Amino acid sequence: MDSVYERALSEVGQNGKFQKRFDIFYNFIFTSLWAIAYNSIILALVIIPYSCQLPSKPENVSGMEWKSRYIPTYYDNSTGKVAFSRCQIYINPDESNETKACDVYSYNKTWYKSTVPSENNWICDDELKVAHIFAYSKIGEAVGSVIFGWFGDIYGRRLSYVLSLFLLVLGRLISVLTSPWYILFVAGCVLAWFPSWTVVQSATVISMEISAPERRSTIATLRTLGYSTGMCIMPLIYWWLGDWKTFMIVTTSTQLPFLLFSWKILESPRWLWVEGKPKDCVKELNRIAKVNNTKLETETKEEIFMTKATKTTEAFRPLSLFSSRRLAINTILQLYLWASVSLSYTVLLLSSSEKSDGNPFLEFTWQSMAEVPATFLGAWLADNLGRRHAGATAYSVSALMWILIFFRECGTSTWLQEWWVGSTLVIVNRLATTVSYYVIYLFNMELYPTCLRQSGMSMGNVFSSGGSAIAPYLMYKRRTLDTRIPGAVLFVVTLLGTGSTLLLPETLNATLPETVRDARDFGRGDKFKYGAIQLNTDPDQQPKDNE
Structure with a gap:
């Protein structure tokens, strides 16, 4: 469809200094700071003893x-x-x-000097207010992920980035100023989470659309590491500041420079080309060429002005994901995986922040640090065991951790009551959950056809938010009814996740589907020839071909 663009991108450089700078600045540094501002509300809403x-x-x-x-x-x-x-x-x-x-x-102000619930006495019968805030925010996140997924395709990656970042800053500001008024506070939380991951996804999409195919796993790895780094730093900032309002103001203020200078971020030249804006496309390509010390050839530039890209409307028909039995089954399985892994991950986050038998901030940090090696472990397992077995292994480990957590809460075994055992179970669980996230992300990128990939990922975000919305209610039942509830529920959820992963077709080294018809037949027998698509975490290393 856009071979002219591919040639132009090859001329200006697909793996040059511009791409590497962009990835470090946006996919790592910005993502780290964004993760802190985006998730700061989790610590601010902790119910302390x-x-x-x-x-x-x-x-x-x-x-x-x-x-x-x-x-x-x-x-x-x-x-x-x-x-x-x-x-x-x-x-x-x-x-x-x-x-x-x-x-x-x-x-008990041993660790937290103040939180929103302690300041407003959202405890006892009012504890549900905290669960409702998370649930409403996640519902808003689910709706927003669909809207902004469409918005980015229609109005561009840069405008989507700017608007999403603005809503995050505005929402957090409203929450800080209106905490005594519950409805207004909730509105601020919903507004901040409404754009979902659109801010970092916009930067990631831009990066992928200006980079060589072999850089894509590097981009995903940098973004994951950036997010994990932010999650490691966030609790230490709260530990240092103590007060929830100061914490929210400081963490949100890190987004202001990115918002004020958001006009400098590159608009995706691929999107400009597809939308029939050749002048702007050439302008952005020249920005890349200048940094990479390359040049866009005059003939290519003229051809960009003369050639029109053919648009497809399939991307706006998410129901096409259910247009055949095989495609529908693959979609449903992936949606369940998104919901289940997000539920497990969010419960782990909330439980670590509410830890009362030790330092909750260090516990949160240790758990977040587990995500860093988990990213590389996920890449290694996915490349060596395949996507299916890597995902099934991660889910199985998570299921084992949850059942051990259940027995620990029962108090039936002495060794399970040791403090280090509890920390180990949660850290290993966090590692396994991060590997699961990595594998599901790969499945989304590789199982959906090109024309429906954005729709599939947006739908995955919806179910991910839905799973996360259930987590605070599990924690509420844990505090008010029975501490064993999360362990029992999530053991079943993750066990089903193991089976769901094994039911998906393997995508490692497979020729991936480009059209809906390809996706309908993907994984059926040996129809698809296995080629040489392999993850590469080194941006300078080219993928090897298997002859």
Whole structure:
């Protein structure tokens, strides 16, 4: 369709200094800072340990005796122990056992000086407010991922990048200023998450559309490493600052330079070419050529002005993903994988931030650090075991971790109660979940036909957000009903993920589908000849051909 563009890109350089600078600046540095600003709300909404504030204690009475006098107890089925109520207090302990809701709460500020729930007393019966905020935000994210996926194809990658970044900054500002008013605070959270991953996806798409095919895995790896780096740094910033408002302001302010200078980001010359804007296309190609010390040939430039790209409307028909039995099954399996891995990942994030038996910030950092080697491990497994077996292995490990977490909460085994065992289970689970994410991303890139790839990935974002929206309710049930619930539910979810991965066709070294017809037949028998498509994490290393 656009061989003229391919020739032009070859002339200006597909693997030069411009591409490498762009990747380091946007796919790593920017993604790191964006990840902090985007996910900052997770730490700001942590429910820290709390209890009813007791009357002043006489000097001759022990703390435990005084607490037992005013706070009723209950039997915790999940731990098999008697625990103090966090939300009830005796009205007059000397006369009756009648209780009431606490008038004033006391918060454990060992690690968090303040969070949004502690500042507004969103606890006890109001704990659901926190779960609702996450759910509404994720629903907004699901809707926004579809809208912005369409928006980027119609109005360009740069405008999509600018608008998404603006909404993130505006949403966070609204949340900081309106925290006492629940509805306005929720509106700010939804607005910030509405563009979903559009900001970094826009930069990634631009990078992929100006780079050689063998650089694509490098681009994906840099973006994943950038995100993981941001997640490692984020809790340390909160630990340093302590206050949620200061934390939100500092982390959001890192996006302002990128927003103010957003007009300098390159617009995708491929998109400009397809949209029939040859003058702008040539202008952006010349920007690349200048940095790469190359030149766009006059003949090629003239041909760009004379030739029109043929547009396809298939990209705007997501229902085409269900146009045949095989394509529909592959799509449904991938959508389940997106929902399941996002549910597991979000529960891990929320549980680490609420850790009460140690430093929650270091726990969050250790878990996030596991994502860095997981990225390279995922690439190695996908190349050596194949996509299917790499994904199935990762899901199986995650399922094992969840069932062990379940038994740990049961308190039936002594060694599982050790603090280091709990941390190890979660870190290994985080590593396995990151590998799963990597493999699913590859499946999305390789199973969907070219004309429906953007639609398929947008639909994956919708189901990913849907899975994440369930996570806060699992955490709520964990706090209020039974601590074993997340482990039991996610064991089943990840076990089904193992089977779903194995049901997908293998894409390693396969000739990938270009059209809907190709995708309908993909994986059927030996129809597709296996070629030489292999991940490459070294931008300077060319892929090897298997003869």
